[in-house]
Amino acid sequence: MTHPFIAQLTGRFASHGNEPYGEAISQTQHALQCATLAERSGCNDSMIIAALLHDIGHLYETPDDIDQHDLRHEEHAANLLRHVLPEAVWQPIRLHVAAKRYLCAVDVQYQAGLSQASQHSLALQGGPFDDREAEAFLRAPYAQDALTLRRLDDLGKDPAMRTPPLEHFYPRLQRLLGA
Template sequence: MDLIARIEALFLRRGRAEYESDVAQPVPVLAHALQCAQLAEWAHADHELVAASLLHDLGQLIDAEAGAPLRIESHETAALSLLAQGFGPGVLEPIRLHVQAKRYLVATEAGYEAGLSPSSRLSLERQGGRMNAEERLLFLAQPYAREALQLRRWDDLARQPGKRTPPLAYYLDLLADLMRDMRTPPRLLIA
C-alpha cells in the first residue's frame, strides 16, 4: 500500500474516533485534522506546513490501529517513521515539535494556557508542563520551531463542531503533489 493510501485508510478507519481524555473533545480526529489544515491554508502557509497541519495527530490513529486508545500525550512521534517514507523535515519537524510548542507558549504567553481546550490543559502536565528557561532556549534553537508554533496555534483553533472544510480527498491530493515535487529534482537553467 502506498503512503497516501495508508494515510487515507487511517483517517477513514479511525478518523471518526474521539480523542481519549478525561475531558471530552468537541470534534473527532479527522474533523480536527481537516480544520487545522484549512486554517494553515487560510494563513497562506506553504504546502509542507499545510501537510504537517493535516497529519500532526496521525500518530494517535497509528496507536489506535495497534489496539491502543487514542491518547493525547506522547503521540507526536508515533507517525514519523511512516511519514518519513514520503516527506521531509518541513512536514516531519513541525509535527514532532507541536507538543513542545504548546509547552513553550504556556511558558511565554500570559493567558495562553487559559485559552487551551480543557483536554489540552489536562494533557499539558502529562506532556511535561510549562518549559523552563533552558528548555525554551533549546526549543527555539531547533529548525522548524517557528513552524511548530504556527501549527500549535491552528491546532488550538481547530475544534469547532460541524465546521465545513474541504474533504479529505482535497488534502490527499495536496500530499501527493508535495511528494511528487520532493521526488522531482530541480531543473538547472543553463544560459
C-alpha cells in the first residue's frame, strides 16, 4: 500500500513542480537532478531522499515572494517532513542553507562559483557566516550531511541533464516512510 505522503508529494510536484525558481530548470527538474546525482554517487537512501526533497518548501511558496524575502524554505521543509521521515532526511534539509552560508564563509572560490540565483538568495539568507557561526554550524548534528546535500544542490542545475521520473525514487521513499 502506498503511503499517503507519497500521494501528497505527487500532487504537490504536479501542481507546483514546473515553476521556475531562478535557475534554467524547474523545481521538479532540480529535485530529480539532485536525487539522481546522490544516487549515482552511492549515497544512502536518506541522503538520496533528502536530495529529492530539500527544496520542497519552495513548492508551498508564492513565486512572487521568492525574489524579495527569505521565506526559510529549509525550515518549512523540515517541519513538513519531521513527522513522517527519519531525522537523517530532514536534518540535512533543515541545514542546507546554513551549509551554503558556511561554505561561503570558508571558501571564497565557492561563493564566486554560485549561480546568480544562489548568490541572490545568499544575500536574502544573511550572507556568509561569521567565524562564530561557522564554528557552531560544524558542531551541529548532520552538518556533514548538509554539506554533501549542498554540493548536490549546486550541481543539480543542468538544463541538459536526463533523470529518471519522480516515481523512480518512491521505493526508497516508501522504505523510509515505513522506518
